[in-house]
Amino acid sequence: MDFALFCTRVNILFLLIALCSPCKFIQSPMDFGPLNFHQTTDTSSLDFGRIVFDSPSAVLRPQSPKEISLLLGFLSASSFSKVTVAARGAGHSIDGQAQALDGIVIEMDSLPSTISIHRGRESGSSYADVSGGALWIELLRESLRFGLAPRSWTDYLYLSVGGTLSNGGISGQTFKHGPQISNVLQLDVVTGKGEQVTCSPTESSELFFAALGGLGQFGIITRARILLQDAPPKVKWVRAFYDDFETFTEDQELLVAMPDAVDYVEGFILLNEQSLHSSSVAFPSHLEFTPEFDSNGSNYRVYHCIEFAIHDYQVESTDVEQVVTEISRKMSHIPSHFYSVEVSYFDFLNRVRMEEVSLRSRGLWEVAHPWLNLFVPKSGIREFKDLLLDNISPTDFEGLVLIYPLLRDKWDANSSAVLPDGGGRAEEQVMYIVGVLRSANPATCAAQCLRDLLRRRRRVAKVATDPRIGAKQYLARHPSQGQWQDHFGRHWDRFVARKAQFDPLSILAPGQGIFPRTYASSS
Template sequence: MWAEVLEECLKQAGLAPVSWTNYLYLTVGGTLSNGGISGQAFKLGPQISNVLQLEVRWVRAFYDSFRTFTEDQELLVSMPELVEYVEGFVVLDEQSLHSSSIAFPAQVNFSPDFDGGRKVYYCIEFAVHDFQQQQGGSPADHVVELVSARLSYLKPHVYSVEVSYFDFLNRVRMEEESLRSRGLWDVPHPWLNVFVPKHGVERFKDLLMDTISPGEFEGPILVYPLLTDRWDGNTSAVVPSSPDGVMYIFSVLRSTDPARCDSACVQGIMEQHRRLADEACRDGGSIGAKQYLARQQSPAHWRDHFGSRWDRFVSRKARFDPMHVLGPGQGIFPRTDSVASSM
């Protein structure tokens, strides 16, 4: 598990990798085989592309405009010499505001008017590492002030707190424990992760919000930018074409309450996600998105997903796994009869 790697690194040497996934209780091989992303990926690339003793200054700022929210996120990722981590999320209602604050160890005096569920808000979070002091750079507090002064958040709603490097990286564990305490961890989690090029973010956000009823939604909706040139084009990971080099990850990380959402309800959510993804990823459509950690419906859908990179992918599969032993559950390549009969 990545959490164990982090604990041992910090225990033995006070050092650790610098690019992580948000949730650390995943296997090392599992995330490396898919890339591994979080708000650090804009600067360092995915986990597979990438160690420092430090504390972290963790900052959150709130917005009522999606456009301003994304513009400020792009401003932050343009300052990699100052900012180490950038993410953001949608604040649907009081419950989502509370849930998102579980791991953030500072008092947040933000009490917005959700207008009966008709209005949503947004939150940017970014982090500055205190190792800059050791390298002769600006103290973290000064960096936070410098960066925050350039943002157009809802005044005065910016909040900052210093936490240990371990606690910052392990923040999702606290959210997991909260869900476990409410019986919402070992339940179906119909998730959707989509890479959206910059030009399509407004359109995709509107499509997504049309599928969500705030009072019935449980879980975070993450939205943050990534830079396409940090992704190695020699891997099988597929990212959308984005002329300006910026794409957004939309992660709909839903939990379903069995008392309110039975199997038919879960299937309905998954079908809703499929329709949303189909529209967003439609060849020739106005959005031009690509699914991350996709589960396509058929080999033909996989071919559409890979696009111009399909032939290279097929060639590599034929060279390195001609019997189709690896990854049959994804439905990209059916197993040959001889392999299936020997299993």
């Protein structure tokens, strides 16, 4: 055996003894051969949700995927160890999914942020090789230098590539190009056994599809090859307002049925003046829209907004303004409330950054976020909307309620992502993503208030995922394995089999709460 590798394993052994000790005496950075472990950091037990705070016993800031491989390989061969490992990207989880109580957190942002752009000669052959800890905003900036960009995005770009690919990655382009996990050509993954594997749809395909949407359960994504397309210089960004929910959803479905003309579709519910203001921060146009919200909260009127966008490649053969006019004639929005602006492609994709700046200025960014995200079948969306409004007080709601349609056939059924059952009906090709993106303002919502919001969130989720509505949670953390089994439904056996193949000791992603840690049969 290589002497350096032997020394590394001996040093990790001492680390494991420290981690398993009831004294928990890891208090300072320690150098174990090539692996430099740190004491817990301010971020290692903190995420965007600020609801769960599980502290690890140590933090690894790797300089290469090999260091991750060494750690996981040793843990998987240690018969006495019960240490778990969580990979932390940008820390945008909601319920501690990237935390590891008394375990080890791997901070992926310490890996060198490498981005390599490859322009293909034919359409659809360009791609980017990106390290797993890099942020999507970094990929956007680099790819635009070549006139290219990924096809599918998240609304907020300051998230890690490996993090969103471990969940799904959705935004207003998903109806057209699918989620981010449907736009990946290749991955480098370190499995729970410490194996470094390059995988694709044709090479180690089981691991490739397992890791995409796999919640970090099968391996840690250290590199991804992302499909690119030509980037437009400009985007025509449109907003239309509604006072009727059915008309609002009908027009959204009209737009997603026009993928040759429309490039982005989202929508949101306006509950009060605050939600109107927060949703309009980034839109660079004066909205002369003054809905009459009932300040008493009884029999209040709810408004809705559709926003869609058209890429403007600025070619003479295409009149984007005329395209917008033709689309608007087919819609049934409030006639006097239709607005459009032209912005750069970068500014459009980075629009949520302005909302972040606004929230930070008001002290509403680094607060608790009892968010709830659900995929809701088309057949259940009206009932879900009623359920949601019955459990929200419009007078004190701070945040945004997103709601927009996705198309099932844009998702690869081989991936680990879970969607609602189609119900065997043709119309169930359409489903909706609903994001209740709430901020718990500490000035008006103390501990008891937050507990009440979390109870309401559980109540809505429970009713919504009942077969009557048939929704599935997105970015979930369920409290028991039985509930995870219900979540995966007919795909549970496949998920379990993949876990047994790639992380048999359940070392990875303990914060998801899916599998209890097991032990090796031999050292």
